[in-house]
Amino acid sequence: xxxxxxxxxxxxxxxxxxxxxxxxxxxxxxxxxxxxxxxxxxxxxxxxxxxxxxxxxxxxxxxxxxxxxxxxxxxxxxxxxxxxxxxxxxxxxxxxxxxxxxxxxxxxxxxxxxxxxxxxxxxxxxxxxxxxxxxxxxxxxxxxxxxxxxxxxxxxxxxxxxxxxxxxxxxxxxxxxxxxxxxxxxxxxxxxxxxxxxxxxxxxxxxxxxxxxxxxxxxxxxxxxxxxxxxxxxxxxxxxxxxxxxxxxxxxxxxxxxxxxxxxxxxxxxxxxxxxxxxxxxxxxxxxxxxxxxxxxxxxxxxxxxxxxxxxxxxxxxxxxxxxxxxxxxxxxxxxxxxxxxxxxxxxxxxxxxxxxx
Amino acid sequence: xxxxxxxxxxxxxxxxxxxxxxxxxxxxxxxxxxxxxxxxxxxxxxxxxxxxxxxxxxxxxxxxxxxxxxxxxxxxxxxxxxxxxxxxxxxxxxxxxxxxxxxxxxxxxxxxxxxxxxxxxxxxxxxxxxxxxxxxxxxxxxxxxxxxxxxxxxxxxxxxxxxxxxxxxxxxxxxxxxxxxxxxxxxxxxxxxxxxxxxxxxxxxxxxxxxxxxxxxxxxxxxxxxxxxxxxxxxxxxxxxxxxxxxxxxxxxxxxxxxxxxxxxxxxxxxxxxxxxxxxxxxxxx
Amino acid sequence: xxxxxxxxxxxxxxxxxxxxxxxxxxxxxxxxxxxxxxxxxxxxxxxxxxxxxxxxxxxxxxxxxxxxxxxxxxxxxxxxxxxxxxxxxxxxxxxxxxxxxxxxxxxxxxxxxxxxxxxxxxxxxxxxxxxxxxxxxxxxxxxxxxxxxxxxxxxxxxxxxxxxxxxxxxxxxxxxxxxxxxxxxxx
Numbered sequence: 001x002x003x004x005x006x007x008x009x010x011x012x013x014x015x016x017x018x019x020x021x022x023x024x025x026x027x028x029x030x031x032x033x034x035x036x037x038x039x040x041x042x043x044x045x046x047x048x049x050x051x052x053x054x055x056x057x058x059x060x061x062x063x064x065x066x067x068x069x070x071x072x073x074x075x076x077x078x079x080x081x082x083x084x085x086x087x088x089x090x091x092x093x094x095x096x097x098x099x100x101x102x103x104x105x106x107x108x109x110x111x112x113x114x115x116x117x118x119x120x121x122x123x124x125x126x127x128x129x130x131x132x133x134x135x136x137x138x139x140x141x142x143x144x145x146x147x148x149x150x151x152x153x154x155x156x157x158x159x160x161x162x163x164x165x166x167x168x169x170x171x172x173x174x175x176x177x178x179x180x181x182x183x184x185x186x187x188x189x190x191x192x193x194x195x196x197x198x199x200x201x202x203x204x205x206x207x208x209x210x211x212x213x214x215x216x217x218x219x220x221x222x223x224x225x226x227x228x229x230x231x232x233x234x235x236x237x238x239x240x241x242x243x244x245x246x247x248x249x250x251x252x253x254x255x256x257x258x259x260x261x262x263x264x265x266x267x268x269x270x271x272x273x274x275x276x277x278x279x280x281x282x283x284x285x286x287x288x289x290x291x292x293x294x295x296x297x298x299x300x301x302x303x304x305x306x307x308x309x310x311x312x313x314x315x316x317x318x319x320x321x322x323x324x325x326x327x328x329x330x331x332x333x334x335x336x337x338x339x340x341x342x343x344x345x346x347x348x349x350x351x352x353x354x355x356x357x358x
Numbered sequence: 359x360x361x362x363x364x365x366x367x368x369x370x371x372x373x374x375x376x377x378x379x380x381x382x383x384x385x386x387x388x389x390x391x392x393x394x395x396x397x398x399x400x401x402x403x404x405x406x407x408x409x410x411x412x413x414x415x416x417x418x419x420x421x422x423x424x425x426x427x428x429x430x431x432x433x434x435x436x437x438x439x440x441x442x443x444x445x446x447x448x449x450x451x452x453x454x455x456x457x458x459x460x461x462x463x464x465x466x467x468x469x470x471x472x473x474x475x476x477x478x479x480x481x482x483x484x485x486x487x488x489x490x491x492x493x494x495x496x497x498x499x500x501x502x503x504x505x506x507x508x509x510x511x512x513x514x515x516x517x518x519x520x521x522x523x524x525x526x527x528x529x530x531x532x533x534x535x536x537x538x539x540x541x542x543x544x545x546x547x548x549x550x551x552x553x554x555x556x557x558x559x560x561x562x563x564x565x566x567x568x569x570x571x572x573x574x575x576x577x578x579x580x581x582x583x584x585x586x587x588x589x590x591x592x593x594x595x596x597x598x599x600x601x602x603x604x605x606x607x608x609x610x611x612x613x614x615x616x617x618x619x620x621x622x623x624x625x626x627x628x629x630x631x632x633x634x635x636x637x638x639x640x641x642x643x644x
Numbered sequence: 645x646x647x648x649x650x651x652x653x654x655x656x657x658x659x660x661x662x663x664x665x666x667x668x669x670x671x672x673x674x675x676x677x678x679x680x681x682x683x684x685x686x687x688x689x690x691x692x693x694x695x696x697x698x699x700x701x702x703x704x705x706x707x708x709x710x711x712x713x714x715x716x717x718x719x720x721x722x723x724x725x726x727x728x729x730x731x732x733x734x735x736x737x738x739x740x741x742x743x744x745x746x747x748x749x750x751x752x753x754x755x756x757x758x759x760x761x762x763x764x765x766x767x768x769x770x771x772x773x774x775x776x777x778x779x780x781x782x783x784x785x786x787x788x789x790x791x792x793x794x795x796x797x798x799x800x801x802x803x804x805x806x807x808x809x810x811x812x813x814x815x816x817x818x819x820x821x822x823x824x825x826x827x828x829x830x831x
């Protein structure tokens with residue numbers, strides 16, 4: 001005989017215990033430490049910090065360990081933790097012009113003041129599996145040279161001096177905070193950039209790629225890509241000074257986009273902008289392309305009906321924590337609604353076959 | 359969990375949600391935007407309902423959580439536990455004993471009363487969303503009270519099928535002004551929404567809160583020649599014999615045998631305690 | 645800062661505010677019912693109910709207008725210390741508190757926009773008496789009718805067209821009632 005299902009509580013406890021066991025894996029294999037993840041899985045850590053909107057490599061490493069390497073799950077852990085933190089204030093805007101660069105390249109100039117610095121990049125590696133790593137080979141030390149402490153100028157400043165690139169001015173409006181106020185449309189550029197920088201890397205990449213393939217193509221060159229550390233400062237009103245509270249690694253990408261002019265703007269180059277926590281250059285370049293595509297209205301360009309031009313579409317769907325939650329929730333019980341559909345379909349079929357009421 | 363504030367959320371967040379709830383009550387059926395927080399359960403698992411419950415729960419409350427009408431479904435268990443841990447409140451499965459009831463997809467069969475609050479988990483708060491995907495457009499439609507699109511959709515159903523082909527999340531008009539999504543409850547539950555309890559709706563991912571004060575006029579959209587019918591499976595409950603409750607269809611054997619049982623497990627159990635028996639109940643003879 | 649400004653907050657903020665909100669929510673959901681609301685005290689002349697409601701709902705994100713006799717140096721200091729709410733004029737206020745004569749006229753307060761009718765002011769009207777006599781009320785939250793003492797001229801002053809409008813609380817000692825924009829009143 002049927003009895004109503006009971007035991008949800010025990011089922012949950014058992015599932016959690018099994019999950020913990022699976023996370024640990026074979027006990028004969030040493031357990032990963034969060035320090036190992038932080039130091040050796042740094043690009044995963046960076047993605048979790050960027051999309052989790054919390055700059056803390058140790059917590060990101062812990063989240064990756066807890067999430068069994070599922071980065072979206074790790075981002076979710078970080079986001080949920082982040083919302084519980086008190087807000088003490090806002091930092092001053094960071095000055096990426098003062099960045100201590102580990103990597104700085106420009107695709108638009110062969111050489112330029114500050115130089116082309118490749119830095120630790122996969123770009124010219126041959127993608128051959130390195131079986132030495134499987135054997136835990138020692139890494140030979142990389143060659144070093146003394147650091148030039150002079151700030152590296154932004155490539156854009158060279159175009160600026162010629163008036164060839166559109167000036168971006170600060171109108172003094174405080175940047176909105178997507179995590180403290182509901183998304184409202186139309187969204188200003190500051191809000192769009194905020195959504196993109198914490199948006200899903202895969203989604204933003206796909207959107208950017210679509211612009212390259214002709215869905216609102218915007219002819220982007222990487223004017224500059226730089227990765228390095230910047231100090232974060234906070235103003236202390238009681239003291240009347242700003243103090244440095246720490247240092248973060250950022251990836252910044254500025255694209256130079258061809259622009260033949262429109263009804264409202266003269267022919268000149270325009271910019272797309274990407275700024276992301278950590279070494280995350282695929283994301284930063286993608287962000288810059290999508291940012292540029294979303295600027296069609298303010299630059300007087302045509303709406304081509306491309307997905308990447310549609311701010312509402314991009315902003316409402318770029319967040320992977322929202323997306324994954326809603327997507328996966330369809331596995332929760334829906335039998336009440338299904339039952340009502342079942343009754344409806346039966347009724348419609350009865351009517352269609354002319355059988356009338358039961 | 360003792361490191362967290364009472365009912366998990368920080369006080370500033372609660373104040374923001376509480377202000378949204380009050381405006382929701384002042385403008386019944388209007389979706390108030392609120393800065394939904396990331397909760398420790400995924401979007402789609404009831405984060406809107408959980409945030410609303412967290413903002414209204416008092417230490418003296420007794421909480422009931424149901425999913426599909428049942429107290430023992432896994433997500434209901436999980437949310438109930440969350441509040442037991444973070445708010446140290448009493449919990450119950452008895453509808454009559456609860457002061458706050460968080461629900462997904464059902465309204466309890468037992469009429470709710472003054473002093474009770476029903477909190478709904480809402481996936482898509484916008485009733486016009488599946489007709490017009492753009493928020494910027496649907497917001498205008500609500501502002502202009504332009505609901506023609508919805509009537510056209512319902513009428514197309516009738517011309518194609520002879521019936522309105524919406525069985526759950528059936529749209530309602532609230533206090534003669536806003537068209538509102540009642541959350542994915544079966545349309546059987548729609549008439550219960552004119553009730554003595556306060557009803558609050560939370561959509562976490564979509565960042566909206568809306569509300570129905572007690573005794574607010576809630577009318578399911580229909581046409582004179584095709585009046586709204588609150589339908590359910592045309593059977594009595596196999597366990598308690600109830601004729602008036604919403605039923606789940608349960609497949610009981612490989613041969614496709616099935617029985618119908620109350621989706622509201624507390625209602626069904628209460629009736630059985632009172633001696634009611636359905637035809638599939640082995641104590642039928644008793 | 646003097647002592648009066650530092651005192652008068654919730655003793656157990658999370659739990660006390662939860663109870664206070666429930667009273668305020670019941671009042672708003674059931675127009676005309678009178679609820680008890682206490683837990684906070686502000687400097688005179690602000691009532692316990694008004695001080696508690698402000699402590700429950702206001703913070704640095706909610707511009708507040710102090711009207712008439714409520715706009716004293718003591719109250720300002722109390723607001724600064726306990727709520728941190730920016731003090732503003734009528735037009736920018738999300739909340740306003742004071743007696744009816746000082747709060748009026750209503751046309752300066754935000755009534756919301758057709759797109760966002762929730763972006764409207766909530767007025768907390770300090771009244772000398774709060775009883776279930778006077779105007780007959782109908783609307784959402786009221787089964788048949790309710791009766792509530794209202795300040796003279798308030799019903800006629802509500803000119804915004806629904807769904808735009810202002811929502812009112814009435815406070816007297818440790819008692820509170822509400823009149824949302826949906827409530828219709830007749831003398």
